[in-house]
Amino acid sequence: MNEEEQLMSEEEQLTTVREEATTVTPSVVPVKKREALFSKKNVQTLRDPLDDSNPVTVQVLGICSALAVTVQMKPALIMALGVTFVVAFSNLIVSMLRRTIPTRIRIIVQLIIVAMLVTIVDQLLKAYMFDISKKLSVFVGLIITNCIVMGRLEAFALAQRPWPAFLDGIGNGLGYGLILLVVAFFRELFGAGTLFGFKVVPQWAYDMGYVNNGLMVLPPAALFVIGIYIWWQRSRNRKLINAS
Amino acid sequence: MLVDTAKPHFHKGGRFEKFHPAFDALETFLFVPGHTTHNGVHIRDAMDLKRAMFTVIVALTPTLFFGMWNVGYQHYQAYGMQVSFVDNFLFGAQRVLPIVIVSYAVGLGVEFIFAILRGHQVSEGYLVTGMLIPLILPVTIPLWMVGLAAIFCTVLGKEIFGGTGMNFMNPALLARAFLFFAFPSYMTGDVWVDLTPEPGHTLVDAYSGATSLVAFDTNWEAMPSAWRQFWGFEAGSIGETSTFACLLGALLLIGTGVGSWKIIVACCLGALGMGLLMNGLAPADVTTHAMHTPAYYHLLMGGFAFGAVYMATDPVSAAQTERGKWIYGILIGVFTVVLRVFNPAYPEGVMLAILLMNVFAPLIDHVVVEQHIKNRAKRA
Numbered sequence: 354m355n356e357e358e359q360l361m362s363e364e365e366q367l368t369t370v371r372e373e374a375t376t377v378t379p380s381v382v383p384v385k386k387r388e389a390l391f392s393k394k395n396v397q398t399l400r401d402p403l404d405d406s407n408p409v410t411v412q413v414l415g416i417c418s419a420l421a422v423t424v425q426m427k428p429a430l431i432m433a434l435g436v437t438f439v440v441a442f443s444n445l446i447v448s449m450l451r452r453t454i455p456t457r458i459r460i461i462v463q464l465i466i467v468a469m470l471v472t473i474v475d476q477l478l479k480a481y482m483f484d485i486s487k488k489l490s491v492f493v494g495l496i497i498t499n500c501i502v503m504g505r506l507e508a509f510a511l512a513q514r515p516w517p518a519f520l521d522g523i524g525n526g527l528g529y530g531l532i533l534l535v536v537a538f539f540r541e542l543f544g545a546g547t548l549f550g551f552k553v554v555p556q557w558a559y560d561m562g563y564v565n566n567g568l569m570v571l572p573p574a575a576l577f578v579i580g581i582y583i584w585w586q587r588s589r590n591r592k593l594i595n596a597s
Numbered sequence: 598m599l600v601d602t603a604k605p606h607f608h609k610g611g612r613f614e615k616f617h618p619a620f621d622a623l624e625t626f627l628f629v630p631g632h633t634t635h636n637g638v639h640i641r642d643a644m645d646l647k648r649a650m651f652t653v654i655v656a657l658t659p660t661l662f663f664g665m666w667n668v669g670y671q672h673y674q675a676y677g678m679q680v681s682f683v684d685n686f687l688f689g690a691q692r693v694l695p696i697v698i699v700s701y702a703v704g705l706g707v708e709f710i711f712a713i714l715r716g717h718q719v720s721e722g723y724l725v726t727g728m729l730i731p732l733i734l735p736v737t738i739p740l741w742m743v744g745l746a747a748i749f750c751t752v753l754g755k756e757i758f759g760g761t762g763m764n765f766m767n768p769a770l771l772a773r774a775f776l777f778f779a780f781p782s783y784m785t786g787d788v789w790v791d792l793t794p795e796p797g798h799t800l801v802d803a804y805s806g807a808t809s810l811v812a813f814d815t816n817w818e819a820m821p822s823a824w825r826q827f828w829g830f831e832a833g834s835i836g837e838t839s840t841f842a843c844l845l846g847a848l849l850l851i852g853t854g855v856g857s858w859k860i861i862v863a864c865c866l867g868a869l870g871m872g873l874l875m876n877g878l879a880p881a882d883v884t885t886h887a888m889h890t891p892a893y894y895h896l897l898m899g900g901f902a903f904g905a906v907y908m909a910t911d912p913v914s915a916a917q918t919e920r921g922k923w924i925y926g927i928l929i930g931v932f933t934v935v936l937r938v939f940n941p942a943y944p945e946g947v948m949l950a951i952l953l954m955n956v957f958a959p960l961i962d963h964v965v966v967e968q969h970i971k972n973r974a975k976r977a
Binding site for chain 1: 739741742753757775778779780781782783
């Protein structure tokens with residue numbers, strides 16, 4: 354990903370850690386002053402994934418679940434929260450362990466951390482929101498394989514201090530959730546005439562001949578909506594046009 | 598002249614400068630453009646994009662007029678009424694024209710908006726699409742769905758890729774596919790005949806309302822006779838029932854060189870070949886099985902002729918290389934038959950076959966060109 358390389362090149366000055374994972378030397382510690390919790394750079398870390406380096410529309414990661422769980426708003430929201438939780442805390446934990454994880458087995462260590470967090474989310478959903486859990490079915494478990502999680506761990510958390518890594522996780526989770534909710538909004542509105550399960554399209558519209566759009570319930574509709582979103586995003590944010 | 602007096606307002610600095618693309622489109626539609634080339638030797642052929650598009654429109658008129666008549670004919674047949682040719686035609690025209698008007702108004706509206714937003718000229722691409730969309734829809738389709746499909750196919754089929762000439766799929770087919778998946782109950786089943794009640798008449802018992810493709814999946818022998826299907830006296834989308842009308846259009850398209858005869862012939866060959874193969878493999882004990890259908894039926898049934906003549910030959914989305922056109926056409930024929938025979942859920946295989954091959958057309962071209970380069974290199 355070009356985006357990530359750009360991101361990395363900014364970070365390189367700070368950490369001198371190369372993006373190529375095989376040569377990661379986590380023991381190199383940047384020499385710098387303590388910075389404020391919400392310094393300009395940290396806010397940037399948090400805000401970038403919402404637009405400039407959005408995990409779904411710019412880096413094109415996590416598309417699979419974006420197609421699968423966006424038929425309705427409610428599962429999409431829960432999924433977004435779940436992913437945000439997993440990305441944020443796996444980033445935090447991996448970042449804290451970054452100097453002790455041996456480079457050669459780091460993938461498996463990351464996987465274990467991610468799997469643990471996903472299991473927590475899964476069990477919580479099963480215990481307190483069984484309906485939603487059934488709707489999300491296998492896609493909660495599949496957060497483990499969500500490229501956003503591993504991508505952020507490899508590209509960011511392994512080379513950053515815990516606090517920026519945590520913010521980065523929150524930011525990417527929210528960026529992912531933003532797209533999920535936008536897609537789910539259009540799919541539920543046009544596919545079922547409801548939002549969060551509440552009827553939005555009034556009965557008189559149906560009486561006049563309006564019909565719910567069956568295509569919006571099918572997964573391709575999510576691709577259409579994401580495509581239109583990317584179109585809109587790039588026509589507004591010109592610097593993205595040749596970015597990826 | 599009204600156009601000439603209005604002209605200065607639309608030029609640079611004029612009051613309506615913004616709307617120059619819209620004005621330009623209207624002007625060149627009415628008159629031949631007056632500008633000539635300034636340097637070098639260019640030959641401006643009269644066969645410009647507008648003329649090519651218009652040829653296709655003319656080629657579509659047989660299917661349109663036959664479709665109008667057939668809509669009326671099917672309607673009165675369903676009620677067991679015998680009416681004159683003119684009455685059939687007028688009833689059909691009443692039902693079909695609103696669909697045509699909505700398709701054009703909405704689609705051209707979208708094109709004009711994009712032309713003004715982007716400051717380029719309105720291209721003629723929609724002239725054909727706007728006529729194709731009504732012809733491949735059932736007559737009972739609600740008008741707002743036609744409008745929605747027109748918006749969908751112009752925005753997502755064309756404008757998002759850069760407008761006319763940049764689309765990799767046939768926009769009209771995209772519109773149909775959109776409606777097919779979005780509103781399945783309005784695109785399949787009992788929708789092909791306009792059943793507006795006729796006072797004093799009830800539906801005749803023999804009325805089935807199904808297209809020949811439905812009979813095809815259960816018992817091919819129950820289909821209308823080949824001759825009937827050739828002339829098009831059967832239920833179906835507005836413009837696609839008559840193979841004869843499509844042949845008339847094909848003659849004009851091939852004669853003027855607008856449509857590629859290779860693609861049309863290749864489509865037919867592919868369908869025939871696959872049909873024969875099916876006959877050979879058909880289960881001998883079930884004589885009503887769709888695989889037993891005589892191969893030439895596939896050319897007459899459903900929208901095959903219409904698709905092969907007007908849709909597969911779309912110069913933008915078809916294969917560009919000469920050998921590629923053969924491959925492209927044959928595969929369309931093959932996939933059409935495969936989809937029809939093995940997947941009753943998608944009765945109209947032509948639509949999906951052409952869309953699929955539209956996607957593959959660049960790959961076919963690539964392979965053909967690479968192969969050609971390799972052959973040349975070997976000889977050198």
